[in-house]
Amino acid sequence: MRNVKKVVAAAAFILATGSMAEAQNAKAAAGPSDAEIAAIVVAANAVDAEIGDIAATRATDPEIKKFGKTMGTDHRAVNKAAGELVAKLKVTPVENGVSKKLRADGEAFAAELKGKSGADFDRAYIEHEVEYHKAVIAAVDDVLIPNAKNEELKKTLVSVRPALVAHLEHAQHLLAGLK
Amino acid sequence: MTMKLILAVAAVACTSGAPPVARRAVAIEEFKYQPAVIQASVGDTIVWENRDIVQHTATASDQSWDSGEINAGKRAVTVVRKKGEQEFICTLHPSMKGKLIVR
Numbered sequence: 001m002r003n004v005k006k007v008v009a010a011a012a013f014i015l016a017t018g019s020m021a022e023a024q025n026a027k028a029a030a031g032p033s034d035a036e037i038a039a040i041v042v043a044a045n046a047v048d049a050e051i052g053d054i055a056a057t058r059a060t061d062p063e064i065k066k067f068g069k070t071m072g073t074d075h076r077a078v079n080k081a082a083g084e085l086v087a088k089l090k091v092t093p094v095e096n097g098v099s100k101k102l103r104a105d106g107e108a109f110a111a112e113l114k115g116k117s118g119a120d121f122d123r124a125y126i127e128h129e130v131e132y133h134k135a136v137i138a139a140v141d142d143v144l145i146p147n148a149k150n151e152e153l154k155k156t157l158v159s160v161r162p163a164l165v166a167h168l169e170h171a172q173h174l175l176a177g178l179k
Numbered sequence: 180m181t182m183k184l185i186l187a188v189a190a191v192a193c194t195s196g197a198p199p200v201a202r203r204a205v206a207i208e209e210f211k212y213q214p215a216v217i218q219a220s221v222g223d224t225i226v227w228e229n230r231d232i233v234q235h236t237a238t239a240s241d242q243s244w245d246s247g248e249i250n251a252g253k254r255a256v257t258v259v260r261k262k263g264e265q266e267f268i269c270t271l272h273p274s275m276k277g278k279l280i281v282r
Contacts (some may be wrong), residue, residue, distance in 0.1 A: 070271045074233045077232050077233045078232060078233070159209065162210040163233060166210045166275065169274040170272060170273055170274060173274075
């Protein structure tokens with residue numbers, strides 16, 4: 001679970017710097033394309049929506065259960081808007097190392113979460129949400145926004161940021177309230 | 180006869196000097212209430228307009244009034260019922276806060 005931050009941070013680093021082989025490739029060194037950014041955004045939202053669904057049904061604390069439900073609805077709403085934007089821009093999201101890693105780690109964490117119950121479940125979920133949102137905000141700020149070439153895509157990323165910050169603050173508040 | 184009486188009462192009500200009710204528009208945008216501090220009078224209506232892409236609420240901290248969930252791009256109306264100062268939040272995103280000041 002604590003690997004989430006490391007994974008997203010590593011992904012951000014890879015995106016920002018390119019791998020050793022890619023370092024010689026000017027295109028890769030320039031960062032992700034808009035199509036790759038779109039795939040990363042979709043994956044990041046889908047992962048948190050799906051994990052939120054699990055919490056909405058299995059969390060014990062009613063506030064954490066409600067938070068999980070909100071994550072499901074909010075992140076799906078962001079993906080709906082992202083889908084409409086890429087359709088308008090005629091951009092087809094291109095899966096890449098980061099989007100694939102996000103999905104794989106999301107599935108692994110979902111499996112881990114399903115093995116927990118009660119207070120352990122609540123703590124594991126909400127700690128994950130704090131770290132996940134911190135990491136995604138960092139990736140949005142340091143990699144996705146700076147590399148977005150289309151102005152509408154960049155504007156959408158900027159407009160999504162307050163949602164991520166609100167989610168982070170909410171998760172931090174819930175975590176602080178756990179005994 | 181009854182109709183005349185009703186009209187007379189209505190006329191008195193209209194000229195009684197009570198302040199006219201007003202519509203107070205509040206935008207919900209980028210996870211903020213704009214304005215975050217609302218000045219109003221009893222009887223005014225507050226029109227919440229959700230300009231974000233996710234649902235929000237505007238809910239009194241003591242639950243005495245609640246806009247309900249406002250879908251993206253939609254509006255909701257709250258009628259101001261009592262004087263005083265009251266904080267409100269979005270129950271879905273509690274870091275969103277505002278204050279209603281009713282004279």
